[in-house]
Structures are given as structure tokens and as C-alpha cells.
Amino acid sequence: MPRQENLRWIASLGLIGVWMVGLVLGSAPGLFGPGGAFSGAGMLFAQAAESTSFQPKFPLGIPGDLWSILVPAENPMTSAKVELGRKLYFDKRLSADNTVACSTCHDAAFAFADEERVAVGIKHQKGARNSPTVLNAVFNEFQFWDGRAPTLEEQAKQPLTNPVEMGMPSHDAVVSKLKGVPEYVKAFKDVFGGEITIDRAVQAIAAFERTLVAGDSSFDRFVAGDQTALSDSAKRGWNLFQNKGRCISCHAFNSTSPFFTDNKFHNIGVAMNAKSFDALARKAATLSGGSLSTLAHDEAYAELGRFLVSRQPKDIGAFKTPGLRNVALTPPYLHDGSQATLADVVDFYDKGGEPNPNLDGGIVKLNLTAEEKGDLVEFMKALTSDDIAREAKSRVAEQKK
Ligand code: HEC
Numbered sequence: 308m309p310r311q312e313n314l315r316w317i318a319s320l321g322l323i324g325v326w327m328v329g330l331v332l333g334s335a336p337g338l339f340g341p342g343g344a345f346s347g348a349g350m351l352f353a354q355a356a357e358s359t360s361f362q363p364k365f366p367l368g369i370p371g372d373l374w375s376i377l378v379p380a381e382n383p384m385t386s387a388k389v390e391l392g393r394k395l396y397f398d399k400r401l402s403a404d405n406t407v408a409c410s411t412c413h414d415a416a417f418a419f420a421d422e423e424r425v426a427v428g429i430k431h432q433k434g435a436r437n438s439p440t441v442l443n444a445v446f447n448e449f450q451f452w453d454g455r456a457p458t459l460e461e462q463a464k465q466p467l468t469n470p471v472e473m474g475m476p477s478h479d480a481v482v483s484k485l486k487g488v489p490e491y492v493k494a495f496k497d498v499f500g501g502e503i504t505i506d507r508a509v510q511a512i513a514a515f516e517r518t519l520v521a522g523d524s525s526f527d528r529f530v531a532g533d534q535t536a537l538s539d540s541a542k543r544g545w546n547l548f549q550n551k552g553r554c555i556s557c558h559a560f561n562s563t564s565p566f567f568t569d570n571k572f573h574n575i576g577v578a579m580n581a582k583s584f585d586a587l588a589r590k591a592a593t594l595s596g597g598s599l600s601t602l603a604h605d606e607a608y609a610e611l612g613r614f615l616v617s618r619q620p621k622d623i624g625a626f627k628t629p630g631l632r633n634v635a636l637t638p639p640y641l642h643d644g645s646q647a648t649l650a651d652v653v654d655f656y657d658k659g660g661e662p663n664p665n666l667d668g669g670i671v672k673l674n675l676t677a678e679e680k681g682d683l684v685e686f687m688k689a690l691t692s693d694d695i696a697r698e699a700k701s702r703v704a705e706q707k708k
């Protein structure tokens with residue numbers, strides 16, 4: 308389907324939030340083929356019965372074969388399930404006081420992250436970590452900064468009952484609440500052939516998240532052979548990224564996994580910005596039990612990072628290497644939101660991170676010139692997906708009205 312037609316088709320739907328399909332479609336070609344549960348439009352749930360098969364098309368730079376492998380056999384993609392998941396993702400009723408949805412902290416206006424230093428949940432409570440984008444989260448080997456969830460399904464269960472996020476008393480309470488909404492009762496029956504359960508709810512949300520795939524950046528066009536797609540500064544930045552800056556050793560990029568992450572955990576010293584390593588290690592020694600989800604949002608423990616999961620002293624202060632696609636759209640940075648701009652992050656690396664006994668061997672003083680620092684930032688800006696930037700801009704403009 309030609310791009311113009313795609314856009315007209317999306318416009319004709321007139322549903323709040325359905326732009327999402329447009330977002331992926333807009334990058335010609337998109338993840339959804341035409342004729343799915345969305346066509347015909349109008350009624351959000353009316354179409355859910357047709358579990359039409361799912362024909363993904365991927366934006367430039369995104370490996371479709373990897374995506375296909377990552378869809379779990381027990382949670383196959385259907386258009387109706389994606390639509391149900393989309394509805395749940397944007398629904399504030401999933402929180403205790405109906406004020407917070409997944410989309411509150413993973414907001415399309417901010418490339419599916421938010422602009423807060425650390426996450427803010429119900430009753431304006433602050434968490435201890437910065438909200439990462441959910442764009443391309445389908446490609447993460449582990450979810451969360453400390454990797455405590457192995458799948459998108461397991462991930463989605465945690466914020467629902469986290470007291471400082473969505474604050475529901477239990478997963479049973481989430482299910483009872485959803486059962487009070489007739490549209491959901493019908494949609495779950497149509498999609499899953501049965502009643503609402505927490506596992507089905509997170510399956511639908513995860514299916515929706517698997518459509519949040521972003522590519523089609525200047526850098527992708529450059530890799531595809533368009534030499535004019537990058538400015539000279541961004542080209543120099545790409546070179547620095549691979550060589551003098553050593554960035555690529557952790558922010559790995561290759562054709563099978565073009566997401567700028569090695570999916571591993573490293574201590575680059577961020578957790579030692581405010582505290583001493585000794586204090587952190589003492590904290591680690593006091594740890595016996597405790598729910599991982601709660602500890603990760605408790606300021607006293609969150610900085611232990613991967614240690615919370617592995618309980619290996621070498622992992623004290625280690626966090627997951629985040630992917631860098633669309634990073635220019637998601638300030639502030641690092642797991643604690645401690646750096647305001649990309650230039651600040653580059654300065655942090657230039658000085659060799661924050662020295663501590665667990666500092667990763669890959670982190671050294673870089674001695675970058677001012678021009679080189681600027682080039683690295685220009686390179687990272689070239690990782691912005693056109694459609695994601697466009698959507699963020701129009702959403703921010705809307706919110707300002
Ligand atoms: C109050 C803000 C908030 C809400 C609400 C929230 N999240 Fe998050 N999300 C976060 C933060 C903060 C993290 C990182 C936490 C950590 O690493 O300990 C995160 C992590 C994630 C990740 C992992 C991404 C990665 O790169 O590791 C995914 C996926 C995600 N959230 C999806 C969801 C879904 C789905 C919902 C709704 C069911 C949701 N979030 C609700 C703040 C929020």
C-alpha cells in the first residue's frame with residue numbers, strides 16, 4: 308500500500324491512540340498490513356472477534372527475522388490482541404486511583420519515555436529510576452535497568468502492583484477491576500476465548516508493545532547506502548563511536564542486532580555519583596530477602612543495580628547497557644536520570660566515568676576535543692526515527708494547547 312494511502316487509511320480510523328499503527332505504518336512500510344482488525348474502524352472492540360493473522364512489515368534498519376523469533380509461541384500476535392493491549396496500555400483504570408497508565412511514564416510525546424528524572428507514579432510518588440523507552444523493548448534480552456524481568460509479559464506485571472507506580476493492591480484486584488468493564492469482558496473473550504486473567508492481560512499488553520518498533524533514522528539510510536543521509540559531523544561521530552570513544556564495545560551494533568546494546572550489565576560509575584562504593588557494598592551485605600520490584604524502586608537499594616538480581620558482588624552498581632535509538636528524544640539520561648543532556652553524558656564518559664572498585668574495564672579517560680564531543684552528540688541525534696520525532700512533536704504541541 309503506498310504511503311499516502313496508508314496515511315489516509317489511518318486518518319479515516321479516527322480513534323484515539325490508533326496513530327500507533329500509523330507510527331509504524333508511516334515509516335513505509337509499517338508493521339501492520341492492511342485489512343486487519345483496524346480496517347472499517349469506528350468501534351474499538353467491534354472488530355476484535357476477527358483474530359486476523361498478523362502481517363508485519365518493518366521499518367528500515369529493523370531485522371524482521373529477529374522480531375519473528377522473539378514472538379513467544381504461547382503468545383501469538385493477532386490484530387485483535389494488539390488492539391486490546393493498546394487499550395490496556397493507555398488505560399488509567401489499571402492504577403489504584405485511575406490516574407496512571409503505562410503511557411503516563413512511557414508517553415508517545417517523549418518517544419515512549421517521559422521527561423522526569425525518575426518515574427512519578429500515583430499520588431505523585433517518586434520511584435528511584437529513570438523511565439526507559441519501550442520502543443524496541445521487544446528486542447531487549449532482559450527488561451528493566453537491572454534485567455530482573457526476562458520477558459515483556461513478566462515485565463508488565465510489576466508496575467501494576469508497584470506501590471509507587473500504579474499501586475494496585477494485587478493482580479487479583481486488577482482482574483476484578485477489569486471484569487467490571489463490559490468492553491474488556493467481551494474483548495478478552497473474543498481474543499482469548501475465555502475470561503480475564505492477569506496472564507492474558509499482560510499477554511495483550513506485550514503483544515501491543517511488540518508493535519512498537521522504530522527504525523528509519525538518518526543513520527539507517529546511511530547504512531543502507533545513502534552517503535548524504537549523515538552530516539559530516541555525524542559521520543565523524545560514528546567513527547569516534549567505533550574507535551576513540553570505545554562506545555561500540557558496549558553499545559553494540561550489527562546487522563542482526565542493530566540496537567546499540569550488548570544486552571549486558573556494566574558499572575560505569577553512575578551509582579557512585581552521590582554515594583561511596585563502600586556505603587553501597589555495606590547496603591548489599593544487609594540484603595537478605597525482599598521483592599525485587601520493591602527494592603528496585605526503593606532509593607536505598609535501587610543503586611545496587613544488577614546485584615539485586617544476581618547477588619554477585621561484581622554486579623554492585625552495574626546496570627544494563629541501554630539501546631541508543633531515539634536517545635535524543637528521551638532526556639534526562641542514565642538509570643537515575645542524573646545527566647540532563649547528551650553532551651553531559653559524553654562529558655561523563657570523557658572524564659572516565661566515576662571511579663570505583665567495580666568500574667568496567669572499558670571505561671577510561673577519553674581526552675576528547677570539544678569538536679569530537681559535539682560529533683558524538685550529532686551521531687546520536689542521527690539515530691532518531693523520523694516518525695517517532697514527528698509524533699512526539701505533534702503530541703507536545705497538542706499538550707501545550
Ligand atoms: C510510574 C511510571 C511507570 C509506569 C506507570 C510504568 N512504567 Fe514501565 N518503567 C518505568 C521505570 C522507572 C522503568 C525502569 C525501572 C527499573 O529498571 O527498575 C520501567 C521499565 C519498563 C520496561 C523495560 C524497558 C527496558 O529497556 O528495560 C518496559 C518494557 C516497561 N517499563 C513497560 C511498562 C508497561 C507495559 C507498563 C504498564 C503496565 C509500565 N511500564 C508502567 C516507569 C513506569
Ligand code: HEC
Nearest residue numbers: 552553554557573577626627628629640641642656667669
Ligand atoms: C563499558 C560499557 C559502556 C561503554 C564503553 C559506553 N557505554 Fe554508554 N552506557 C553503558 C551503560 C551500562 C549505561 C547505563 C549506565 C547507568 O545508567 O548506570 C550507558 C548509558 C549511556 C547513555 C544513556 C542512555 C539513556 O537512555 O539514558 C548514553 C547516551 C550512552 N551510554 C552513550 C555512550 C557513548 C557516546 C559512549 C562512548 C563515548 C558510551 N556510551 C560508552 C555502557 C557503556
